[in-house]
Amino acid sequence: MAAIETRLFINGKVRQFVEASDGRTFPLYSPATKEKVADVSEASEEDTNAAVAAAKAAFPAWSALSPSERGVPLRKLAQLIEENHDELARLDALSMGRPVSTFADPGRASAHFNHYAEAGYEALGTSSVNTPGFVNLTLRQPFGVVAAIIPWNGPLVFLPMKAAPALVAGNTIVLKSSEKAPLTCAKIATLVEKAGFPPGVFNIISGHGHISGNVLSHHMDVRALSFTGSGRTGRIIQQAAAKSNMKNVILELGGKSPSIIFPDAELDKAAKETMYSIQWNSGQVCMANSRIYVHESIAPRFIELCKKSLSTVVKGDPLDPKTTHGPQADKLQWESVQHYIEASKKLGQMVLGSEEQPDDSNGYFIEPTIFLGVPEDAKAMKEEIFGPVVHINTFSTEDEVVAKANDSEYGLYASVYTNDLSRALRMAKKLESGNVAINCTSPTGALDMPFGGYKSSGVGREGYTVSIDQYLETKTVLMKIDEETSL
Numbered sequence: 001m002a003a004i005e006t007r008l009f010i011n012g013k014v015r016q017f018v019e020a021s022d023g024r025t026f027p028l029y030s031p032a033t034k035e036k037v038a039d040v041s042e043a044s045e046e047d048t049n050a051a052v053a054a055a056k057a058a059f060p061a062w063s064a065l066s067p068s069e070r071g072v073p074l075r076k077l078a079q080l081i082e083e084n085h086d087e088l089a090r091l092d093a094l095s096m097g098r099p100v101s102t103f104a105d106p107g108r109a110s111a112h113f114n115h116y117a118e119a120g121y122e123a124l125g126t127s128s129v130n131t132p133g134f135v136n137l138t139l140r141q142p143f144g145v146v147a148a149i150i151p152w153n154g155p156l157v158f159l160p161m162k163a164a165p166a167l168v169a170g171n172t173i174v175l176k177s178s179e180k181a182p183l184t185c186a187k188i189a190t191l192v193e194k195a196g197f198p199p200g201v202f203n204i205i206s207g208h209g210h211i212s213g214n215v216l217s218h219h220m221d222v223r224a225l226s227f228t229g230s231g232r233t234g235r236i237i238q239q240a241a242a243k244s245n246m247k248n249v250i251l252e253l254g255g256k257s258p259s260i261i262f263p264d265a266e267l268d269k270a271a272k273e274t275m276y277s278i279q280w281n282s283g284q285v286c287m288a289n290s291r292i293y294v295h296e297s298i299a300p301r302f303i304e305l306c307k308k309s310l311s312t313v314v315k316g317d318p319l320d321p322k323t324t325h326g327p328q329a330d331k332l333q334w335e336s337v338q339h340y341i342e343a344s345k346k347l348g349q350m351v352l353g354s355e356e357q358p359d360d361s362n363g364y365f366i367e368p369t370i371f372l373g374v375p376e377d378a379k380a381m382k383e384e385i386f387g388p389v390v391h392i393n394t395f396s397t398e399d400e401v402v403a404k405a406n407d408s409e410y411g412l413y414a415s416v417y418t419n420d421l422s423r424a425l426r427m428a429k430k431l432e433s434g435n436v437a438i439n440c441t442s443p444t445g446a447l448d449m450p451f452g453g454y455k456s457s458g459v460g461r462e463g464y465t466v467s468i469d470q471y472l473e474t475k476t477v478l479m480k481i482d483e484e485t486s487l
């Protein structure tokens with residue numbers, strides 16, 4: 001088995017992998033067994049500054065290359081990621097408990113790097129002759145140093161989504177992984193080195209938000225910062241950007257996604273898919289449909305189908321290929337989810353879940369849990385739980401369900417199950433959400449569609465057709481010309 005890389009990757013081939021400058025590490029424990037997995041380097045302020053300085057020094061030469069030259073190491077990295085699928089699966093299973101049986105992230109990551117390896121020529125400006133006496137242009141140019149700060153629930157989803165478009169657009173990057181799942185990113189750093197990126201172009205550091213994350217978000221040389229994580233941290237980062245250099249900030253934040261089931265829906269399919277949405281990755285998914293509104297006429301049958309669907313889940317060791325339901329990522333997540341479950345037990349009816357007192361002695365596992373009839377204004381209906389816990393309530397009219405679904409500060413993903421086309425599109429127009437899925441639900445997505453949130457679920461969009469744009473400045477060039485012919 002390969003040794004686990006736990007160090008910081010700063011300035012590529014020049015400094016390569018380094019321990020933290022002050023020697024500090026943080027321990028990482030398996031949430032399934034509670035055994036220590038590794039001691040991971042904690043990037044200090046000095047290390048984070050060194051990573052930004054390396055990225056800044058690498059920028060002029062990297063941005064001067066053609067998009068196809070920049071695409072070469074991206075394509076190589078895609079290939080190396082595919083080749084290391086099993087090791088990457090093992091590392092996320094060990095650090096945050098993701099079952100290896102559900103781990104498709106390397107394929108998705110390599111698809112991203114392959115796509116962007118070819119996409120750099122999409123960075124195009126415009127021209128205009130609409131102003132008499134002028135031929136005007138816009139130039140699209142990279143920002144310089146871009147920082148990426150990512151969460152733990154899918155490191156290999158978020159690393160490529162941010163790094164690949166930023167790099168091919170000509171930026172250099174410092175990516176900070178989450179302290180809860182740093183190992184896959186550190187492994188990717190070993191592949192970045194092999195892929196042939198010039199030193200300093202792609203730096204990967206690990207550590208806590210209040211140290212390295214804080215330095216990045218305040219840094220005067222970081223010109224754009226792409227963040228995926230909680231709304232709480234997103235707000236801190238926005239403030240840091242405002243207090244420092246007004247860096248461009250892209251925020252992909254949390255959700256409290258509703259799924260709406262009309263009487264004419266295919267109930268079996270709706271139950272199966274909505275339950276998968278809330279159970280997959282133990283409910284630790286920004287777009288998981290954590291609220292379900294089912295029409296009162298079909299509620300009893302739908303609820304039975306939901307219970308049946310979740311009964312096939314196999315809970316256990318995430319390294320076991322038969323397991324489909326792993327633990328929560330750590331004690332903090334486990335405690336937070338248990339807190340919501342205990343509160344909902346007092347307010348509604350638990351029709352699936354554990355009646356026993358919360359007990360983490362055998363790992364941070366939580367049974368898939370279904371509540372009915374919890375009041376709409378309860379905290380569990382308003383806040384993101386980030387666990388395998390779904391609240392199902394009923395509705396009688398379309399207007400009522402739209403009002404309930406939209407009565408949330410979040411607006412990331414909503415889904416509607418109905419066979420009535422007009423109703424589906426009416427709902428799509430009315431729902432306040434960055435994504436609306438019809439007759440399907442999360443994690444369904446489309447690589448070429450913009451992904452992001454309304455309201456407090458985020459600022460900006462990510463996806464094949466929009467991401468490069470997020471990493472380019474726009475410069476207007478005004479060219480005055482003499483309209484008189486000279487010969």
Ligand code: NAD
Nearest residue numbers: 150151152177178208209213214229230233252253254286
């Ligand atoms: P988090 O906000 O706690 O942490 C995310 C990252 O921010 C981590 O790398 C962390 O170290 C860093 N961080 C923490 N404090 C910081 C600070 N003061 N300054 C700078 N960086 C700081 O979120 P999490 O628990 O890792 O992830 C779960 C959250 O992410 C959920 O809310 C989930 O909905 C959201 N999420 C959103 C999307 C999306 O695409 N919209 C996708 C996945 C997860």
